[in-house]
Amino acid sequence: MTSRTRREFGIGAAAGLAFVPRMTRGQTKPRVIVIGGGIGGATVAKYVALNRMVDVALIEPKLRYTTCFMSNLYLAGLRSFESLTHGYEALADRYGIKVIHDVAISINPAAKTVRLKRGMEMPYDKLVLSPGVAFKFNVIDGYDEAVAEIMPHAWTAGPQTKLLRAQLDAMDDGGVFIITVPQNPFRCPPGPYERASLAAYYFKQSKPRSKILILDAKDSFFEQDLFQSSWDQHYPSMIEWLPGQFTGGVTAVDVKASVVKTASDSFTANVANIIPPQVAGSLAQTAGLTDESGWCPIDQVTFESKRQPDIYVVGDAAITGDMPKSALSANSQAKVCAFTILAELTGSQRPSPHLFNTCYTYLSGNDAVSDAISFKLDSGTLKISGISMSKVDDKTEVRREAVREAAAWYDAFTHDVFG
Numbered sequence: 001m002t003s004r005t006r007r008e009f010g011i012g013a014a015a016g017l018a019f020v021p022r023m024t025r026g027q028t029k030p031r032v033i034v035i036g037g038g039i040g041g042a043t044v045a046k047y048v049a050l051n052r053m054v055d056v057a058l059i060e061p062k063l064r065y066t067t068c069f070m071s072n073l074y075l076a077g078l079r080s081f082e083s084l085t086h087g088y089e090a091l092a093d094r095y096g097i098k099v100i101h102d103v104a105i106s107i108n109p110a111a112k113t114v115r116l117k118r119g120m121e122m123p124y125d126k127l128v129l130s131p132g133v134a135f136k137f138n139v140i141d142g143y144d145e146a147v148a149e150i151m152p153h154a155w156t157a158g159p160q161t162k163l164l165r166a167q168l169d170a171m172d173d174g175g176v177f178i179i180t181v182p183q184n185p186f187r188c189p190p191g192p193y194e195r196a197s198l199a200a201y202y203f204k205q206s207k208p209r210s211k212i213l214i215l216d217a218k219d220s221f222f223e224q225d226l227f228q229s230s231w232d233q234h235y236p237s238m239i240e241w242l243p244g245q246f247t248g249g250v251t252a253v254d255v256k257a258s259v260v261k262t263a264s265d266s267f268t269a270n271v272a273n274i275i276p277p278q279v280a281g282s283l284a285q286t287a288g289l290t291d292e293s294g295w296c297p298i299d300q301v302t303f304e305s306k307r308q309p310d311i312y313v314v315g316d317a318a319i320t321g322d323m324p325k326s327a328l329s330a331n332s333q334a335k336v337c338a339f340t341i342l343a344e345l346t347g348s349q350r351p352s353p354h355l356f357n358t359c360y361t362y363l364s365g366n367d368a369v370s371d372a373i374s375f376k377l378d379s380g381t382l383k384i385s386g387i388s389m390s391k392v393d394d395k396t397e398v399r400r401e402a403v404r405e406a407a408a409w410y411d412a413f414t415h416d417v418f419g
């Protein structure tokens with residue numbers, strides 16, 4: 001490892017490389033399987049694989065991963081779809097990870113094996129899941145997977161995102177774009193409001209008489225003051241936010257009439273973006289790794305499942321106290337998990353975890369805000385220990401600088417995960 005790479009990955013990674021697994025003569029290398037090649041999974045795989053004494057396999061059905069982060073810029077016509085997609089070649093070629101494009105369909109914790117859709121049965125010493133989220137269809141009456149092809153959620157990036165973009169493109173000037181927001185917890189708390197901001201930015205240029213209606217199940221949201229002051233400044237009267245206390249949240253959709261219903265009202269949409277309630281990715285459910293909340297209880301120091309030993313869960317699927325379900329959180333958790341696994345396999349001392357989340361949020365094409373939050377364990381739960389955020393009265397130049405920083409962050413971050 002060169003000194004440049006040591007600096008790139010930090011002290012923890014260098015320490016991970018120095019670990020030598022305890023093996024007896026003739027024993028094969030320890031086997032780590034990672035299920036899910038999204039942000040959490042790709043990061044765990046890469047950081048475990050920095051130790052060449054461990055065999056790492058990554059199971060992911062997609063040949064290329066599309067990031068949700070920055071996908072709202074694509075919706076606004078500010079970024080190409082291609083610029084959001086990443087392949088797995090570097091993980092395989094540079095780090096020796098065995099990338100298998102398949103779906104993991106079951107886990108046998110007693111035999112310590114994973115079965116893949118195409119029939120392969122793979123043994124593991126340590127198993128990591130980062131399967132992201134699944135959607136709770138039909139909690140909103142009439143909203144199922146088929147209807148999502150007409151009223152997209154676009155809450156996993158890919159064909160759904162392209163569909164929503166095409167619908168916004170085709171919408172006439174003066175149309176109504178409805179975004180529905182579920183109760184917490186869900187993937188990316190500021191995401192729906194960033195989406196409203198960037199859709200408004202697009203409408204302002206191309207269809208200025210259009211309106212955006214946000215039907216929220218909640219009564220407040222993260223960075224609300226920053227969003228609402230920017231909406232007043234950039235898009236006066238274009239965005240209306242209706243909190244749960246007025247609407248009771250969305251109860252049903254009528255796809256034929258293009259109507260979104262709450263307990264007391266019906267709203268006609270030209271384009272409807274229904275973001276349904278969410279739970280941990282479906283394998284976590286069927287493998288018995290979730291609790292009654294639908295998410296995976298874990299030890300918030302090691303990320304080991306509280307349901308099964310030697311199985312770890314990171315990213316959106318895990319219950320992680322105050323940590324939001326975000327890409328940076330998933331990446332930060334994944335590194336702690338990787339070094340914990342390496343320590344377990346080698347009998348070395350576990351590194352002390354350092355968990356944080358940084359997020360850039362766009363309010364327009366040239367206005368972005370950021371937050372940086374660190375977390376500390378308190379009675380077994382990750383709690384916020386420090387926070388720094390943009391302010392409502394930041395100068396225009398500060399906000400423009402955040403737009404430039406966000407673009408640079410994207411390149412560095414995706415390189416850290418997939419490069």
Ligand SMILES: Cc1cc2nc3c(=O)[nH]c(=O)nc-3n(C[C@H](O)[C@H](O)[C@H](O)COP(=O)(O)OP(=O)(O)OC[C@H]3O[C@@H](n4cnc5c(N)ncnc54)[C@H](O)[C@@H]3O)c2cc1C
Binds near residue numbers: 067
């Ligand atoms: C519109 C939007 C904007 C966002 N913006 C930001 C942002 O600005 N900053 C930020 O930090 N976060 C942002 N996020 C959140 C971020 O994208 C997620 O939190 C992050 O992707 C979570 O990583 P993950 O590994 O848990 O899940 P994912 O990245 O979704 O990865 C899960 C992977 O698991 C695979 N998988 C699932 N089941 C199986 C199985 N059985 N077998 C094999 N593979 C399987 C899937 O194919 C998928 O590739 C945004 C999200 C949205 C929707």
